[in-house]
Amino acid sequence: MSLLEVKGINTFYGESQALWDVTFHVEKGTLVTLLGANGAGKTTTLKTICGLLKPESGEIIFSGEPIHTLPVHEIADRGITLIPEGRQLFPQMNVEENLLAGSYLKRAKKKRKENLERVYELFPVLKERRKQIAETLSGGEQQMLAIGRALMQDPQLIMFDEPSLGLAPILVQNVFSIIKDLHKRGATILLVEQNVNQAIKVADYCYVIENGRIVMEGTGAELEKDEKVREAYLGM
Amino acid sequence: MISLLPQALIDGILIGGIYITFAIGFSLAFGVMHIIDFAVGEWVMLGAFMGYYLNRWLGLDTVVFLPVVFVVFGFIGYILQPVIYKVLSGKRGNPHLMGLVFTFGLGLMFRGLGLTFFGFYSHSLKTFLSSGSFSLDLGSVFITIPTVRLAGLFYALIITFGLTYILKKTDFGIAARAVAQNRDAAGLMGVNIERISSFIYAIYVGISAMTGILIGSVFSINAQMGGKYTIMAFFVVVLAGMGYLAGVPWAAFLLGIVQAIFLIYFNPGWTLLAVFIILYVILLVSPKGLFGRGI
Numbered sequence: 154m155s156l157l158e159v160k161g162i163n164t165f166y167g168e169s170q171a172l173w174d175v176t177f178h179v180e181k182g183t184l185v186t187l188l189g190a191n192g193a194g195k196t197t198t199l200k201t202i203c204g205l206l207k208p209e210s211g212e213i214i215f216s217g218e219p220i221h222t223l224p225v226h227e228i229a230d231r232g233i234t235l236i237p238e239g240r241q242l243f244p245q246m247n248v249e250e251n252l253l254a255g256s257y258l259k260r261a262k263k264k265r266k267e268n269l270e271r272v273y274e275l276f277p278v279l280k281e282r283r284k285q286i287a288e289t290l291s292g293g294e295q296q297m298l299a300i301g302r303a304l305m306q307d308p309q310l311i312m313f314d315e316p317s318l319g320l321a322p323i324l325v326q327n328v329f330s331i332i333k334d335l336h337k338r339g340a341t342i343l344l345v346e347q348n349v350n351q352a353i354k355v356a357d358y359c360y361v362i363e364n365g366r367i368v369m370e371g372t373g374a375e376l377e378k379d380e381k382v383r384e385a386y387l388g389m
Numbered sequence: 390m391i392s393l394l395p396q397a398l399i400d401g402i403l404i405g406g407i408y409i410t411f412a413i414g415f416s417l418a419f420g421v422m423h424i425i426d427f428a429v430g431e432w433v434m435l436g437a438f439m440g441y442y443l444n445r446w447l448g449l450d451t452v453v454f455l456p457v458v459f460v461v462f463g464f465i466g467y468i469l470q471p472v473i474y475k476v477l478s479g480k481r482g483n484p485h486l487m488g489l490v491f492t493f494g495l496g497l498m499f500r501g502l503g504l505t506f507f508g509f510y511s512h513s514l515k516t517f518l519s520s521g522s523f524s525l526d527l528g529s530v531f532i533t534i535p536t537v538r539l540a541g542l543f544y545a546l547i548i549t550f551g552l553t554y555i556l557k558k559t560d561f562g563i564a565a566r567a568v569a570q571n572r573d574a575a576g577l578m579g580v581n582i583e584r585i586s587s588f589i590y591a592i593y594v595g596i597s598a599m600t601g602i603l604i605g606s607v608f609s610i611n612a613q614m615g616g617k618y619t620i621m622a623f624f625v626v627v628l629a630g631m632g633y634l635a636g637v638p639w640a641a642f643l644l645g646i647v648q649a650i651f652l653i654y655f656n657p658g659w660t661l662l663a664v665f666i667i668l669y670v671i672l673l674v675s676p677k678g679l680f681g682r683g684i
């Protein structure tokens with residue numbers, strides 16, 4: 154049984170349909186990536202999974218239970234976290250308060266101390282800047298805080314929405330090595346990236362989305378061989 | 390004339406202190422629920438009358454009823470919040486405009502009911518604090534501070550520090566600030582936004598009603614008193630910067646002092662006009678309020 158099963162979801166913004174019959178699944182302990190051009194529907198897919206958007210039809214099954222009818226905060230409680238596009242920190246809170254907000258859920262609160270230590274160990278810079286206001290952090294530091302905040306939730310599925318966006322090349326490497334590291338430690342990850350070269354290297358399995366539809370799937374090696382993918386996404 | 394200035398400053402601080410209490414709740418409700426509650430003055434009025442009638446029926450000192458009024462109105466706020474939430478999260482029309490119309494209507498309704506049930510006479514609330522006063526004689530300067538006003542300032546400080554503590558140090562407070570700063574992200578952290586909104590609205594309505602008792606013992610109460618407190622709450626919060634809580638006390642003191650100076654030196658009838666002009670000028674210079682931190 155997959156940890157996450159997305160079955161035929163259709164999501165709308167008002168009248169206009171953004172997702173068409175999107176179906177895919179994520180096995181426990183794997184790193185799956187969802188690739189696609191601007192406006193393909195990647196963010197919409199992630200938002201539908203975490204409950205910020207509701208699908209008009211279709212099902213989302215997590216750990217064997219349907220979650221698509223639950224409100225956002227209950228889906229979070231089931232163990233899904235999203236590191237959103239553009240970080241979405243709490244801008245006027247300091248670093249530590251952002252992390253505390255991450256462990257707001259009762260089940261996460263129980264592990265608050267050990268998770269905080271773990272996050273500070275993973276990102277020593279956050280510990281140094283504990284009292285700094287989030288909006289004054291650099292872009293890279295903000296991304297680390299967004300990841301740290303998500304880890305405070307003690308999630309079973311971590312979804313990243315373009316974590317490398319807007320970062321300098323060296324920081325992009327940094328973010329990818331963090332994702333690889335989390336994966337190695339057993340985390341289940343759904344990664345959305347435009348940095349296709351990098352993404353297919355770290356992924357166990359890939360899906361390609363175009364105009365709101367899943368048009369292709371396969372392992373990184375399989376996609377790399379595909380002519381259309383090479384042309385459209387790898388620039389080869 | 391200049392010898393009256395210290396008195397004016399102290400009066401202003403004492404008046405401003407009272408404004409803090411309902412303005413801070415008003416600002417909090419705006420930050421968390423995105424609602425401008427034009428019924429704020431009516432909550433003050435209703436709380437004041439509840440204190441007045443409890444005192445008449447039970448004979449106990451009005452101050453004793455502060456916690457009772459807080460609990461009763463907190464409960465009313467708690468059960469009213471889902472209705473406001475429905476209005477604000479509706480898909481049809483312009484939800485924010487409908488929210489404004491809703492609270493404005495609520496205020497009008499409360500005022501109408503107040504006139505029907507409480508009549509249009511003014512009353513004053515009696516407490517053991519009402520009679521005493523302190524005087525300071527510094528030779529050329531003579532200052533009087535009525536005990537009840539001093540008590541009002543203490544009350545304001547307790548509320549301000551209490552709320553600050555809750556917002557900074559408790560998980561509930563962090564959740565409330567999270568909702569105010571980034572609603573979607575707060576939901577992603579597992580915060581139940583509707584529940585937090587209910588508690589915030591309850592706290593705000595409870596505090597505003599409780600403040601009615603203080604206002605009633607310092608000034609007087611009548612069914613139509615709400616309007617001017619709504620205006621004051623609105624002015625204080627706009628001056629502080631919409632949703633910027635830390636600015637509220639300073640803005641409240643400033644407006645209190647302006648008001649006190651007008652009461653002593655000029656025609657008291659001009660007070661609101663003066664306050665309005667000052668607000669207007671400050672907003673021209675700094676559109677996001679005194680500290681440039683509002684929305």
Ligand SMILES: Nc1ncnc2c1ncn2[C@@H]1O[C@H](COP(=O)(O)OP(=O)(O)OP(=O)(O)O)[C@@H](O)[C@H]1O
Nearest residue numbers: 166171189190191192193194195196197198238347
């Ligand atoms: N709030 C919205 N209202 C209406 N349409 C929207 C909204 N958000 C996204 N869309 C539309 O839905 C489609 C999918 O958008 P989405 O944000 O999911 O794309 P994406 O794959 O995440 O793109 P990007 O790589 O640029 O982030 C686009 O056509 C977009 O214009």
Ligand SMILES: [Mg+2]
Nearest residue numbers: 195196197238
């Ligand atoms: Mg996107």
